[in-house]
Amino acid sequence: MPSKPGKGPIPVKLVVAGGFGAGKTTFVGAISDIKPLTTEAAMTSYGEGVDNRGDVSTKTTTTVAMDFGRVAVDDSIVLYLFGTPGQDRFGFMWNDLIQGALGAVVLVDSRRIEDSFPSIDYFESRSVPFVVAVNRFGGQMFHTVDEVREALSISAGVPVVTTDARGRLAVKETVLNLLDVVLQRAMAKAKTSSLVSG
Amino acid sequence: MRGAEADDPHAQLVRPFLDRKQPLKPLSPDSYALGAGSAVRAYAMTGGRSHVSVHLEFETMLQATADGREALTAVRFERADILRQCQNDPQSVAELSARLHVPIGVVRVVASDLIAEGYLKAFYPSANVADDVLLITKLIAGVRAL
Numbered sequence: 001m002p003s004k005p006g007k008g009p010i011p012v013k014l015v016v017a018g019g020f021g022a023g024k025t026t027f028v029g030a031i032s033d034i035k036p037l038t039t040e041a042a043m044t045s046y047g048e049g050v051d052n053r054g055d056v057s058t059k060t061t062t063t064v065a066m067d068f069g070r071v072a073v074d075d076s077i078v079l080y081l082f083g084t085p086g087q088d089r090f091g092f093m094w095n096d097l098i099q100g101a102l103g104a105v106v107l108v109d110s111r112r113i114e115d116s117f118p119s120i121d122y123f124e125s126r127s128v129p130f131v132v133a134v135n136r137f138g139g140q141m142f143h144t145v146d147e148v149r150e151a152l153s154i155s156a157g158v159p160v161v162t163t164d165a166r167g168r169l170a171v172k173e174t175v176l177n178l179l180d181v182v183l184q185r186a187m188a189k190a191k192t193s194s195l196v197s198g
Numbered sequence: 199m200r201g202a203e204a205d206d207p208h209a210q211l212v213r214p215f216l217d218r219k220q221p222l223k224p225l226s227p228d229s230y231a232l233g234a235g236s237a238v239r240a241y242a243m244t245g246g247r248s249h250v251s252v253h254l255e256f257e258t259m260l261q262a263t264a265d266g267r268e269a270l271t272a273v274r275f276e277r278a279d280i281l282r283q284c285q286n287d288p289q290s291v292a293e294l295s296a297r298l299h300v301p302i303g304v305v306r307v308v309a310s311d312l313i314a315e316g317y318l319k320a321f322y323p324s325a326n327v328a329d330d331v332l333l334i335t336k337l338i339a340g341v342r343a344l
Contacts, residue, residue: 008321009288011257012337031344037296041256041303068256068292073340077333080257080290100255100323102334129328172344179338186331 009078013100014178016083017123018107019115023135023165024083025067027107030171032069032081040065041096066097081175103129103182105174107165110134110142113151120152129185131178133163136170157181252310252320256302259288259321260309266317273317276300276308281317288321 016024029036041064064084071079084097098104104123108116116132123130134141134148141162143151149160161177164170254260262270262285270281279298283289291309295302312318324330 008261008319009259010333011255011259011290011321011323012327012333013255013257013323037293039256039292039296040301041295066292068296070290070293071341071344073337073344077337077340078257078259078290079337079341080292082256082292097256100257100327102327102337172341175341176338179334179341182328183331183334183338186329186334189329190331 007076010076011078011080012073012102013080013082014175015097015101015104015128016081016107017104017116017119019109019112019119022107022109022112022115023137024107027105027135027163027165027171027174028067028069028081028083030166030168031071031175033072034070036067036069036083038065038067098126098128101128103131103178105178106130106132107163108132108134108148108152109137110140110148113143113148116152120154124155129178129181130158131174131181132158132160133174133177134160136162136164252313254291254306254309254320255323256292257290257323259290260284260294260313260318261288261321263317263319266312269317276304277312280305280309280312284318 016027018024025036066082066084068080068082071081073079082097082101104119106116106119106123120130120132122128132148132152132154134143134145145160145162148154154160159177159181161174163174260280262281266281267285270278270285273281276298279300280294283294283297289297291302291305294300294309295305298305309318309320313320324333327333
């Protein structure tokens with residue numbers, strides 16, 4: 001992508017989270033212009049569960065591999081999609097990755113709904129716009145969208161959709177579902193601030 | 199040092215984890231002081247620093263400036279790798295990390311130096327992207343047209 005002088009690309013980042021095997025890399029690859037790349041980043045995590053010793057915070061740094069893809073959306077916007085592991089006995093501190101992210105897709109494997117709990121908790125607690133996308137894996141759904149919503153107690157404002165991580169069109173649609181939430185939120189905020197200042 | 203390695207004074211400049219066929223070029227006076235080339239640890243690549251002068255997100259895109267392209271022959275190791283990798287098209291910090299097999303943290307430190315020296319130009323993400331209705335609208339139109 002050649003960049004004109006004085007006018008460069010505008011990078012935008014989305015996060016694709018979900019449990020191991022939920023199809024994150026496939027999802028990213030379905031829409032990416034490039035074959036998904038893998039990078040490693042050190043993430044600070046706080047020990048939980050078996051490592052939890054009362055109020056002693058066990059802070060450790062773990063290296064996490066992330067797959068990501070890149071989409072040239074138009075002549076200026078470059079969209080990056082980062083697939084990040086969300087199922088772990090550590091509650092990963094994703095702040096570094098989430099910083100500046102427009103929103104997140106939480107991919108759910110309907111056979112292992114509970115794997116997406118940590119991701120949903122994370123985005124909810126930090127008010128990151130997200131959609132929950134149940135990966136159909138080519139037709140098979142072990143639970144309906146409503147069952148997934150209820151099982152994960154997802155609030156009404158968060159869309160729960162089905163997707164097929166292998167299909168470019170389905171993935172595109174899921175990204176648009178997310179961007180719609182992002183736009184609604186941005187417009188609501190703009191309206192509020194114009195009311196306050198006007 | 200014995201045998202073949204002794205014959206080639208630059209052989210030791212190729213670190214085993216780098217997917218490099220050719221040894222590095224000999225040192226030039228302007229090169230970055232990173233030791234004799236056996237240093238493979240992150241702190242050695244960054245000269246022991248972990249703090250950066252410019253904060254770079256994973257998606258911040260980098261491109262070599264004219265000065266940066268000229269400096270290609272004068273710099274070494276990660277500095278040269280990064281400049282070479284983005285001498286034509288802008289590349290994100292994450293892409294540089296993945297393509298050069300170097301942790302993101304290292305790319306951040308080395309690249310922020312290169313920016314400070316005027317060798318790299320950075321294209322930062324929009325500061326308040328979540329509030330940027332115009333950008334989000336453009337993004338939606340673009341994704342829909344994919």
